Amino acid sequence: MNRLRYLPDVVTLEYDAAKCNGCSMCLMVCPHAVYVMENKRAKIIDRDACMECGACAKNCPEKAITVRAGVGCATAIIIGKLRNTEPSCGCDEKSSCC
């Protein structure tokens, strides 16, 4: 995965260490090892690896993390623009999906 790095300095991930209770849930759910524990608190060590899936924010009981979660999918963004909605894979009961 080391060679597969996406654009730097783009993600909307924000984290307030002051609110952290040290549960380390964010470390567990992050698929790209964005966090580590340091002095019983989570710390972001690889922000650019974040893919904005939103798992950490959703599972932070202290609401210390915010991120604009969404799918990093050009097709979804195109469909969203055409339908004037949020990015959507366009999968409903009938059509196909990413």
Next chain:
Amino acid sequence: MVLQEAKDKIYMTKSETQKPVSIAPGCCSAGNPIVNLSSETIALRPRPWIKDKMTTSIGEVPVVHTHLSFSDIIGIWKARWGFGRMHFRIEPGLYAVGQPTENSPVFVSANYKMSFDRLRSQLGRIDGWILVLDTKGINVWCAAGKGTFGTEELIARIKITGLDKLVSHRRIILPQLGAPGVSAHEVKDRSDFRVIYGPVRAADIAAFIQGGMKAAPEMRRVRFNFRDRLVLTPNDLIANLRYFLPAAVVLFLLAGLGPDFFSADRLIKDGMTNLILILTAYISGTLLPILLLPWLPGKSFSAKGAWCGLITVALLGWFLVKNPSHMPDLPSLVAWFIIFPTVGSFISMNFTGSSTYTSLSGVVKEMQVALPLQIGASVIALILLIVGIFV
């Protein structure tokens, strides 16, 4: 929708209340937000993956095979090629593997059959329960992103199935990639069940259980290695046809145009050349990013794809140098040198959705640059092709 409701009822238990429970509207805007809990009993339909049924405190629960049969594997193969992928589903509800008891672990999965198959095929030495959520036939990660593999559905499905009466403990094991849709602390507050996030890949489940429900760091990381990308190839080839077919029709018909307005002979001769060229651009634009992704220059997918187009068209140029009799007129030559990188760029940009590491913000950013360039390049190429016809 009626069918889905009927399926919903298949594995419900007698013990449920009559009150409808609202679940998340979820991925499909047309989806049914209400789950009707007023079911009568579990009806077992014959399914090849269901081995048996067992009687439990909450009624009969189907026991599933932990070996994938030939028909399961054919089903996975078909889904990879996009045939009936949106109907590759199983009924939501509770299933058993082995001979589980009230103390056995509970694994949660999606009702995309491939997700379910991947899970059960790894549970050969484990006695446990599988709780299948209604994700409208979408895999765990995509459904979590949409919220159908989510807090509301999980809590509702626990109630509908009577899981709280079936097991004496209060732990459920979710795939880690379900986490974007599920709030573990909210599930704990509202259902008393503690969510334990298992490994990303089902293949690591046995090791995860043996390790005392602890995942090694490597088990928590999503990969996108050669094999991961390769299995996406057929589906991408099919999915991108929606862009390829209109382009192919336009380029084919364009070849018939000329000073005499339209010529069937030219349509056949030059039209076929155009078709072969655009097909080459399409196949190479789909395959090369999949094969070469880590080694292509640039970080944005549109740039990587443009390089793929350049590689192909460079080979084409080399062929023309060796075979000058095939050399087209200059405007057409330039047009095709523009079309190949453009097609590669566009297809590769759409590959972001299949990849496992692109962020929404990143894709928006690269599209703001790439899309105008791709559209501009396409217009210029089209003009050049028309110019080529009349010079």
